[in-house]
Amino acid sequence: MTFEQIKKADQQYVMNTYGRFDLAIVSGKGATCRDESGKTYIDFTSGIGVNSLGWGDPDWVKAVSDQAATLAHTSNLYYTLPGVELAKTLCQQTGYAHVFFGNSGAEANEGAIKTARKYSFDKYGPGRSTILTLVNSFHGRTVTTLAATGQDVFHNYFFPFTEGFRHTPAGDFEALKAAADSSVCAIMMELIQGEGGVIPLDPDFVHKVAAFCKEKDILLIVDEVQTGIGRTGKLLCSQHFGILPDITTLAKGLGGGLPIGAFMVTDQLKDVLGASTHATTFGMNPIVCAGANVVLKKVANEAFLRTVTQKGEKIRACLTCIPEVESTTGLGLMIGVKLKTKKSADVAKACLQKGLLVLTAKDKVRLLPPLTITDEELTKGIQILWDVLNS
Ligand SMILES: *Cc1c(COP(=O)(O)O)cnc(C)c1O
Secondary structure, eight states: OOHHHHHHHHHHHSOSOOOOOSOOEEEEEBTEEEETTSOEEEESSHHHHTOTTOBOOHHHHHHHHHHHHHOOOOOTTSOOHHHHHHHHHHHHHHOOSEEEEESSHHHHHHHHHHHHHHHHHHHHOTTOOEEEEEBTOOOOSSHHHHHHSBOGGGSSSSOSOOSOEEEEOTTOHHHHHHHOOTTEEEEEEOSEETTTTSEEOOHHHHHHHHHHHHHHTOEEEEEOTTTTTTTTSSSSTHHHHTOOOSEEEEOGGGGSSSOOEEEEEOGGGTTTSOTTSSOOSSTTOHHHHHHHHHHHHHHSSHHHHHHHHHHHHHHHHHHHTSTTEEEEEEETTEEEEEESSSOHHHHHHHHHHHTEEOEEETTEEEEOOOTTOOHHHHHHHHHHHHHHHHO
16 A cells, blocks of 8 residues: 555544554664655654664564464463563562553553552542542543543543542642642652653652652552653653652553553552452453563663663753753653744654654653664754754
8 A cells, every 4th residue: 555545544444533644654673664665764752652672672572473472362360471470570670569460551540540549448438539630640541541631621522520530730739738638549640741741740849749648648659651661761760759659550661562551559559459359351461561571671770771861861962952942851761852933743744754753742842762772863863853953
């Protein structure tokens, strides 16, 4: 099929829920991909923070292919090795006690919400089920995680939304304290708001919230769906803040390109969800977990994480020399670029034309390159961005 034929068939048969760019990607290797005409593009998106090892990492491909040939799926009624290995590594590397595997970020957050509500129900009885989240947050697209998301634009059409969510402004500890009445069982937040514009939380605010949660037996849930698994230069972004939240959720970068979500809980929460309180058909899928095992083995390594930080610094240093760039935000290879005059969507389109894939987040250009991106690919990508922003 030609590009025009693919585009036409997509519009004819696929639900029209995405504003797609004029590009059909047919193959990729590392941080470089090709369209159907053979034109190449440097990837500063990782498929929205998913392809942490880029495309076609040989170890990942081998693990996934071998597992597909060995045992692709069985139900969660039986034990399988890849998911057990993944759980063990995740817990050992992060300090959490137990992990539950689902299939997406929204589902991971749903599990965290269920855990928080049941913990509180078991201990305090009904009525203590409210979860505070932050204004401008993003937690997913299910009816419950939309309710959790602190942006009014998401609270349309699909009424009634799940009850029991309240939003307080990021960084305003007094407002949060005032909102945390006796009905509150948990506070959920991203440490760097991703979709909201790559906006990091103030560490002082985070520390105050963490201490407040401990004091009130309110659970702290940190949504690391975008920031987790090395993206910010640490395995978990919470390690930058020196906290271990009661629950951390993961998804995007964990599978290296296959769908996975996970929530991890501390020792005090490990028995909250018992038999038949939570389940999913596809969760802990052996192929997906085999891929994730390779990702985690590479990423959970000090030397590797240092390269992520260095690559991030290199991009930031280059960007700050561009007159059009007002500032950069984020940590490691999660980068927001605030522009002086240009619109982020226009910049993304112009970059695509010149052979660079970038994302946007509100008014910012958002860069989430594969953690394994080579120096050469980085330099090429930065050059294109430079050209577009200086034109
Ligand atoms: C992407 C994202 C989600 C939703 O993940 P899905 O896999 O699309 O359900 C939730 N929280 C954050 C912070 C995200 O970036």
